[in-house]
Amino acid sequence: MSVHTSYDAIFIGTGHNALVTAAYLARAGWRVLLLEQQAHFGGWVCTEEATLPGFRHDLYASIIPLWLTSPIHAELGSELESFGLRFLKYPRPTGVAMADGKSAVLSMAMDENVKEFETLARGDGEAWTRILETFGKVAPAIGELFSSDMSTSRASELMREIFVSSTGAGPSPFASEFLMSSRELLERRFRSPVTRALLGSWPMHAGRGPDAAQSALWVPLICGTLQAVGAPIVAGGVAGLTDALVRMIEHHGGTLLAGRSVSRILVEGGQAVGVRTETGETFRAERAVVASTNPDQLYLKLLADTPAVPPDLRQQAENHRYGFGFVQLHLALSEPPRWNDQRLAEAGIVHLTPGIDAISRGVNEATRGLLPAEPTIGLDVPSLPDPSRAPEGCAVMRVQAAESPIVIRGDAAGEIDVGEGEWTTEVKRRFADRMLRIVARHVPNLLSSIKAMAIVSPAELAVSNPNAGPGAISSAPRSIAEYHLFRSNHHTAFEKLFQVGAATWPGPAVSGASGYILAQTLLSDRIE
Template sequence: MSPNNITAAGELVMDQDFIIVGSGINSLVAAALLSRKGHKVTVLERNDWIGGCIRTAEVTLPGFRHDVFSGFHPLFVTSPAYGELAEELHANGLDYVNTDKPTAAILPDGRNFILQMDRGKNVAAMEALGEGQGTAYTRSMGDIEQNTDLIFGLLGAELWKFSTLKLLAKAAWNRGLHGMSSFFGLSLNTCRNWLEADFTSDEIKACFAPWILHTGLDPDSPLSGLMGKLISFTLEVAGMPIVKGGSDNLVKALSAIIESNGGRLLTGQDVKRIIVENGRASGVNCADGTSYRAGKAVICNVTPTQLYGYLLDGEYVPEVTRSEAANYRYGNGDMQIHLALDKMPEWTDPALNDVAMVHLSSGVDSVSRSVNQARRGLLPDCSTVVVAQPTALDPSRAPEGKAILWLQLQELPFLIKGDAAGEIPIPADGLWDEATKDAYADRIIDRLSAHIPGLRDMILARHILSPRDLATQNINLVNGDPYSGACGIEQFMLWRPLKSTKNHETPVKDLYHIGASTHPGPGLAGTSGYLVAQNF
């Protein structure tokens, strides 16, 4: 690595090939791949930890290791980045654990359905709930299996490239124009249409409907039907793997690859400005006066709001791009509730005890209703509850005999206008405060207690993150949106993040944009970082 230089002004200037702003999964993937190719890479993180939304901490009690923002990695273990880095990652301590029961849903009356990593068992269980439903599920999975070339080809590639045009041309040749039309028609279908057309069982519909929230969509959004099928396919194939000991072990493994190849990861570096010289991005300035120089490129893992509204001087941003960035939309807010338990939770149906992630939901209508309430500024009266059970897969996350639960609520407003149930007092300024988040968490725990008897007595401590807390802890989680931007079709694929930009390029030469705000969107796969690294 070249030595640091001190300018006359006293600024520390580090000459690197690549400066990467932000240290989330996409940044770490890009840094690992680039450093392995011999490039000099420095990752700059404004927080005091590396990993972005991958963080493990004892936020409740000592010995209870909670994945604070995210925790399951089915998208990463099926990604091209993992395919390329897996051997080194595992050599540096990464170890995944899994279960053959990735997900389930339980209805208010206790009925439930468990999806397993076994097509035959899933089909049989569905047929037991109603003749023809297993056949319908097989047909739905066939929609994915018969179109893997297009689905994974488009989600895993730069869309504005000749190679993607070749992919589409080949698909059109094989399918014919009518076949291509059918595929895109299938893609635009909604999750509601898919579930109501194929299934009569409330349990099956309740199992699949909540998953669409994990894509930043709702059951009535175009594309949600395809995404629902794709998630079901992925869960059946990959399960719900978590990192043994905590997700920060993935961060440590990626960091080890970067540092062993001469790269650097620096915390407490709040980038305030991108340096543009002679029409190209040549470095960044930080809040403490430090400058970092990039000989080849600057890669920013930020939102369009940050990139075009704050980091780049206005003279380098075309008016159309500035306008689009100002109008970039964010989705509903998110709440995380971390529980430290005195013992392993036992559900009313013991079959749920070792499921990775259980949703409390009544199905499509309840998900749609809660999304609508949140968009109108209301605290949902019966929101969809994600119940993740890390210690069911990895007992090392808690002291012996103890357990943790991770609850997630993805249908919340950032600015509160009222409570749909009319029970919780709303702050005068509409902003989440301690009393409001405690009251809402109590509502959720009361509901969960109906399915895990004695839950309240098991709770040793809890840690709650409201949408406001999330926005404070990670600058990319604007308004507490965990997906760094709404994922409706108008802001997805070719148009993510903006209609005036293409691929991960920006209007400034040698400045690249990665992260959940960019194609292919949110999810812990590292794909945007992977794609940018392929350019060098």
């Protein structure tokens, strides 16, 4: 067993949140070491030629508007740009195409969106204005909350400011409006089913169906952000964000090692003091060990032989819940897609759905372990704003079904034999065919232009990242109250041991917020 030089902080895993924390610490003079079991850094913030040479696909995350609204972008943006990070934007952030042929788009101009919504139904434009006005009154507090350690008194103050009325009796106007389900909000405020579908598809990206409690919050949070900053992608592929963070860490003296799988966190006297790898290497940490893991990975694997772990904490880790899987089709196309509504050719993610009821039905079917008969499709074409993603005249397309069961119990349409319930090659192919038929209704040249296809299903998710658990894209979504009262605030059962990533506040999304919160905690006077 070899013992290496001690570091100030050691990171287990290099997801983008871990990279953010490490970048801040390295800039502050900490000696940081990041250990990654995979051959590449960045977790699911990666880009590969998954289909054919010259076709560059973002395999998981792609459009990242919340990064542009984060304090990280404000504080580190210029330096990251010097390390090669550059953003491009779609002409329009998003759109929707309905099964009956109706469609709509969202732009970055409020007056254009009001006009679009009023065209769909009289009063819908005014309703959108009122929603954003209500949200705007608490948006600064929400932004601060999403960048705050939920264990602090300041987080409690922000929670009261956002959710409690100024008199202290009852909910605030914001809470009354946005702690309902997104269906309730959309059906109360909008008349057009197209407007409802355009806005109501987006909470699915936060793991929340239209009937989930508090899913209404994500309508103005995500769609308002898209209107404000657009639909940004990273030039050359989302891996450019990973590469820039890695270069920044190395520039400030940090060390990153790939192909190093950590088997144990070393605990002495109630505090974390280092890690041991699968090959027996030991690395010592003087100030912090940071695990970019879910609670089950942390307490049931990395701390498996640590007797000081409280039994109730082990039980909670055993009960850790995962969300849906997803299916993504990465397509290499011989030509750009030609939409029935050509405005959609300029949009970022376009959702294809018959409406809110269909989204709800798909979520219900996936929850029961069924392949949705009509999955809600999210579709984007990164080669539109970034032609470098594909050879000249060609295109790359990502087609995703966000509500997909991890273990398949049947097919809601009764067409696909699911066998033993696994994502076999045949099941993936048949479900991909279903997804492509839906897209082809709106993009007539799709099927004839497909040169190659790569499929990412829950089976691939489970292999690609231990934080996927059985094949989920994230942990099960929680409410803000659950994060505040019960969930991980980056602290653990041991001193100098911290968590970072999608299992911690504020949950999944490429915003870097979890990494930012932990960095501020470690650099504050609260941690010595």
